Amino acid sequence: MSIINCTPDSFYPPSRTFTPEEAAERAFVAESEGADIVDFGAESTRPGYIPIDEEEEIRRLIPALRLFRRQSSLPVSVDTQKTTVARLALDEGADIINDVSPLSDKGIISLCAEKNAALVLVHNGSASETHKFLHTMAEQGIEAGMEKANIIFDPGFGFGKSTNDNIFLLNRLETIKHEDYPLLVGLSHKRFIGELTGKEEEGRLAGTITANALAIIGGANIIRVHDTAAALDMVKVISAVKKEARQG
Numbered sequence: 529m530s531i532i533n534c535t536p537d538s539f540y541p542p543s544r545t546f547t548p549e550e551a552a553e554r555a556f557v558a559e560s561e562g563a564d565i566v567d568f569g570a571e572s573t574r575p576g577y578i579p580i581d582e583e584e585e586i587r588r589l590i591p592a593l594r595l596f597r598r599q600s601s602l603p604v605s606v607d608t609q610k611t612t613v614a615r616l617a618l619d620e621g622a623d624i625i626n627d628v629s630p631l632s633d634k635g636i637i638s639l640c641a642e643k644n645a646a647l648v649l650v651h652n653g654s655a656s657e658t659h660k661f662l663h664t665m666a667e668q669g670i671e672a673g674m675e676k677a678n679i680i681f682d683p684g685f686g687f688g689k690s691t692n693d694n695i696f697l698l699n700r701l702e703t704i705k706h707e708d709y710p711l712l713v714g715l716s717h718k719r720f721i722g723e724l725t726g727k728e729e730e731g732r733l734a735g736t737i738t739a740n741a742l743a744i745i746g747g748a749n750i751i752r753v754h755d756t757a758a759a760l761d762m763v764k765v766i767s768a769v770k771k772e773a774r775q776g
Contacts, residue, residue: 529565529605529752530558531716534588539574540717540729543754548591555596561756565624568593568617569607573628573687585613590620597621605648611635618643624680628652628687631665641673648712651684655693658683659704666709680750681705682712691720698739701746714752715739737762 533543534551545551555566570589571580585608593604597620605624606617611633614625618639626648627636640647649665651658662681669679683697683704697704698715705711715721721735722728733755740751740759744766753759 529567529712529750530555530563530756531752531754532558532566532568532592533572534568534570534592535572537572537574539572540754542730548588548595551592552595555592556600558756559600559602562760563602563756565603565605565750566596567605567607567626567752569626571608582610582612585610586616589613590616593617593620593622609633611639614639618645624648626650628684637669637672637674640678641669644675644678646678646680647674648680648682650682650687652687653689655689655696658697662704663706676708679709680712681709682714685713685715686718686720691723694718694720698742698746701743701748705747710749711747712750712752713740713743713748715743716753716755733758741766
């Protein structure tokens with residue numbers, strides 16, 4: 529899952545865009561580099577972020593999504609916390625809603641059930657509560673009419689978690705993973721990687737690749753990344769090693 533920021537204030541400077549055309553072009557490049565999903569987001573959720581209103585989020589997001597969808601059938605995720613924005617995005621051809629709030633707007637669950645769209649459930653808080661929260665939210669989704677196949681778990685690396693929390697989770701992804709729900713991780717250039725390596729955002733690629741490799745070995749099905757080509761190289765190596773192990 530390649531991150532496409534329609535924002536001028538993302539925590540990771542190289543991912544910032546300033547026009548819908550620039551964001552759409554980033555998505556086309558990610559697709560050419562091997563992305564399986566592109567994830568458009570128009571509101572930064574970096575630490576200390578300033579929320580934007582619904583109108584501004586729509587102004588940034590929908591034109592970029594529309595430009596991309598006109599030329600590509602690649603699955604599209606939209607990173608939003610607002611039901612109105614999510615509905616417009618799904619009407620424009622998005623397939624997945626990625627809500628990091630988590631579900632502060634309860635209408636998103638009903639919307640995804642209505643539209644048969646996938647929903648990423650993101651945990652925000654202490655690592656010790658992650659498993660219980662995600663399963664509780666999944667139950668709410670099923671009660672609202674969602675298919676299990678459309679529910680994706682994200683333990684929320686970096687969201688309300690200390691560096692130790694993030695390391696704890698990375699070591700124990702198998703305790704969160706459930707056979708019914710794909711597991712997504714978002715580790716790319718996160719602050720805890722900087723705390724471990726002493727590197728600023730633009731120097732965290734090696735740490736990101738390492739963390740994502742550990743996540744895949746631990747059972748992650750989807751990795752959300754800024755650096756598509758580099759991530760794909762890592763996935764190819766791990767996949768080849770896993771294949772040989774199964775055959776051996």
